[in-house]
Amino acid sequence: MDVHGGQGSPLEDVIEKFKNFYWLFAEGDGEPKYQKEIDRMILADQRSLTVDFMDLLLYDCSLASGVVDEPDKYIEHATTALFQLISSHRRAYLERVGDRIHVRFKNVENQVPIRNLG
Secondary structure, eight states, X not given: OOSSOOOOOHHHHHHHHHHXXXXXXXXXXXXXXXXXXXXXXXXXXXXXXXXXXXXXXXXXXXXXXXXXXXXXXXXXXXXXXXXXXXXXXXXXXHHHHTTOOEEXXXXXXXXXXXXXXX
16 A cells, blocks of 8 residues: 555655555554654654664565665665655654654664675
C-alpha cells in the first residue's frame, strides 16, 4: 500500500518507499513502530530518528541494499521522506526545529554489500 500514491522518478520512488516504511512497518504486536518513534521524536523536540537497519532489511531489501551501497545518498532520501511526512502532519514542530532533522541507521556496521555476495 502506497500511503501517498502516484508514480514518479526513481528518486521519488525511493522516497515513497521510505515513507511507506515509516508509516507501515510494524513490530510483533502489530503496532506501527516508526509512527510511534516519530511521534516520540516530535513530542521531545528531538531532531533525529534512529532506524534499525534490520527492520529496513525485513521490510524492503532494495532499500537496505541502497543504505549499504550508497549510504550518503540513501540517508538523504530517508531524511527527505521523514521531512515530507512530518511537514504534512506536524507543521508546528518544523517551525520549532527548522529543516535540521535527520535519520540515523543502527546495526549497519557488519553488513556486506549485497552485490559482493555470491
